[in-house]
Amino acid sequence: MVKDPVCGMEVNPAETPYKTVYKGTVYYFCSKHCKKAFEENPEYYLKHGPVGMPHMHKEE
C-alpha cells in the first residue's frame, strides 16, 4: 500500500487505475479527482504533503 499524495489515503498500487508520473516517479491516487489535483500542481502536494480531500468526488 502507498499513500495518495493528495488526500493521504492508502491506495493499492496494483489495483488503482489512477496513476501519474512526475519527474521519474509514479504516484498513485484513490480517484480521478485526486489525480487531477496533483497534475495541476504537483510541487504543492510534494512540498506540503497530503491535505485531505478538499474537493473530493464532487459532481462535475
Add this chain to the structure above:
Amino acid sequence: MSTRIEKLKLVGMHCASCAVTIEKKLKSLKGVVSAVVNFASEEAEVEYDPSKVTLKEIVNAIRDVGYDVYKEEAYLTIQNISSVEEEPIIENKVRSLPGIIDVRASHVAKSLSVTFNPLTTSINSIKELVEAIGYKVTSVKGEIEIEDIESKILREEIAKLKKIVILSLTLALSLAIYMMTGSLGIKLPYWEYRHVIGFILSTPVILIGGYRFFIGAYKALKNRSASMDTLVSLGTGTAYVFSIAVMAGLIESPETYFEAGAVVIAFILLGKYLELKMKIRTGEAVRKLMELQAKKARVIRNGREVEVPIDEVKVKDIVIVKPGEKIPVDGIIVEGQGYVDESMLTGEPIPALKKERDPVVAGTILKSGSLKVIATRVGKETVLSQIIKLVRQAQMGKPPIQRLVDKVAGYFAWIVIAIAILTFSYWYFIASIPLNLAILFTASVLLIACPCALGLATPTAIVVGVGRAAELGIIVKNMEVLEKIPKLTTIVFDKTGTLTKGEPEVTDIYAVNGYKELDILKIAYVAEKRSEHPLAQAIVRKAKQAINEYDAEPEFFDSIPGQGVIAKVNGKTIVIGNEKLMRAYEVDLTPITNIVRKLREDGKTVIYVAVNGELAGVIAIADTPREHAVHVVSYLKRKGLKVVMLTGDNRVTAKAVARKLGIDEVIAEVLPEDKTDVIKNMQRKGEIVSMVGDGINDAPSLTQADVGIAMGGGTDIAKEAGDIVLVKNDLRGVVTALEIGGAIRRKIVFNLFWAFIYNVVLIPIAAGALYPLTGLILRPEFAGLAMALSSISVTANALTLKKWKPPRNL
C-alpha cells in the same frame, strides 16, 4: 411520514473513499433520511421515504457515481392478464412491496419481470402478492430460461378460443341473417317468435363467448379500474338486457337487439383469435434463437463417450461435436477442425474454418469435420443464452412514449363510459328519439371504442422489431434509445478497435544514441510482455519473431493508462510510451523529431523507448482501418450526422487516420478516463450524442452517451455497457442499428397515431353525430367489427417489421 429501511449489497467498491462518495450521493437525494455505507461489508443501509423517492432512483443514484447494487431478477408467467390496463395495476401493486427495484408487466407476453433486492424480498413474496390480487401465476423463473412457456400458453389459448369462436360465429351469424332477411319483409317461418329465437340463439354466445369479458370487467372493477372488457360487457350487456325487457313486454320497442350483442361478441372473439395467431409470430425471432440451443451433448465421462442432457454438461467437460450438429456449449477446440456456420448469431453466411485452440460458441453449427471442445461456459452463461435473455428483456421494455399511452389508456375506458352516458342522455332526454335508438347509439359508442389498439401499438412493434434486430445481430437493450435515435446530432467513434481492426502491427523501428534496432525490440519486449495493451502485444508479437532466446524478468513493472509502461530491468529504468510519459522522465526527444513527424503523417502510432532517461529509439505501429469504415462514415454523414473520432492517440496520427476514413472532426490525446467528459461537454452544448466503442473499455462513455453502441466480438454480452450491442464484429451494424431503431420508432408512432385517429373519428359517428343529417346509424355489430379490425391492423402493421432490411447503399 413512514420511512422504510433498505439494505443493499454494493458492487464495485475498491477504496474507502467510494463509501463516502456513495453516502454523499445518497444523502443528496430528496426523500433519503439517512444513508450509511460500510466499506468492509460492501453494504449500504438507506432509510428513505417511499412516497418521495423510489428504490429504483436510489439504485440509479448509486450507479450514477459508478457503482452498482446486487440485484436479482424474477420472471413470472401470468395466465390471466389480458389487457393493457391491467399492466399498471399489477406494476403498482408489486412496486409497493419493499425491495422492488423495477417491475414490468406485459399482457402481450403474459408475464411480469421483476428486479428486486434479494436482501429484502423474495420471489415467493412477489408471487403471493400477485396471486392475492387475483392473478394466476403459472410459472416462476429465477431468470428467463431457455424454455418457451409463453408460446405454449398462447397456443393453448388459441386452441380454446378457436372452439368458442366457431360456436359464437355460427349462432350469431345465423341469427343475424334470419333477422336481416326477416326485416327486409321476406316471409320467414316462426317470424312472430323472432324475439324468443333471438333470445335462444344469442344467450349461449353471450354467456360462453362473453364470459371472458364479464370476468375481465369484474376484475377491473375490483381494482377500481375500467378496461376494454368493461366496455364490451357494458355494450353487449345493454343491448341484451334491453332486448330481454322488450321480449318480456316490460318495454315498448319495435325491435330487439339480441343479434347485435351476439354478433359483436363473435366478431371481437374472432379478432382476438386472429390477433393471438399473429402474436405467436411476433415472438418468432426469439424462438428461432432458442431452437439453436442443443438439447443434448456428447461428453467424455470416465474415458467414455456418453450422451447427457444439456443441463448436465459442466465447465471443463470435453464435448464431442459431429458434422451437422449444433455446438452445445461455448468452449475452445482441443482436437480436430471443421467449418462452423455462425450465421444465426452473426449473420455471416460463410462457414468459418475453426482449428485447435479456436473458440466456438453454443448455437453455431458444425458443417463438416469433427471437434472436441472443452466447455468454458455452459447453460445460461453462454453467449447464446445471454443474447436470448437480453432480447426477451428488451421485448418487455417500454419506451417513454408508452408510459404516456399507459396513462391515457387508464382513463380511456372511463372517458368512453362518460361519452356513452352523455350520448344516451342527449338522445333520450333532449332529442327525445325512441328508447331503442338511444340504446343503439349508446351500445355502439361502448363497442367501437378501442383501447386495445392503443395498448397493442407499442408492444407489438417492439417485440417484432427487437426480434428482427436480433436476427441481424443487433441487441437493443434499452428502449429509451428509440426516442433518441431520431434526434441524434453527433456520432462519436472510438478509434482503436472500432474504426480500426484493433490488430495493430509494428511497421518501423528506429534506433538512436548508439542503440541498434534489435536492442530496441529486446528492451521493449521485456518491459511490455506483462502488459495487456494491444500496442504492447503488437510489440511482443514482433519481438518474438525477431529475437530468440532472450528473456529477463523486470524487477519492477507498472503501466500508466493512456501513457505507457515503466519497468526496471537489470537495474536500468526502461520507459516506453508517449510524449507525455517521456516528459515526466525528462527524456530528450529532439534527435528523432523529423522521423516521428513523418511516421505520424502516415497514420502510424509512435512509441518511444527510453533507457535511464535517454532515448533509445521509436517503434511505429499501424492499425488497418476496418472494412466498410469509409462507407459507414460517409453514410452517416449523408444522414446529416456529425461524425467524430475520439482517441488517446497523438493528434497528427489520428488526423491521418481520420483523413483516410473521411472523418473531419478528431478529438485526440484523450486519456481513457476523460472520454466521458468529452461526451458530457458535447451534451452540454445541446448535442444528442451516440458513442460507438468497446463495451468493456469504453463502458463509462457508452453509458454517458445518449445512445451507446457497443461493438461486439465480446463474449460477455450481458456485461457490456451500451444501449445497443452489436453481436457481429462488423461496423455496418452501427448503421443497421440506428436504422432499425428508427424504423421501430416510426412504426410505434404510426400505430399510435392511427389508433388515436380511429377512436377520435369513429366514436362521434357511433354516438350518432351524423344521424340528424344523414340518418346514419352505426349498428353495434359494425362497431364491434370495426374495433376487431383495428386491433388486427395494428398487429399486422407491426408484423411488417419482420421483413425489415438493412440499407443497401452502404
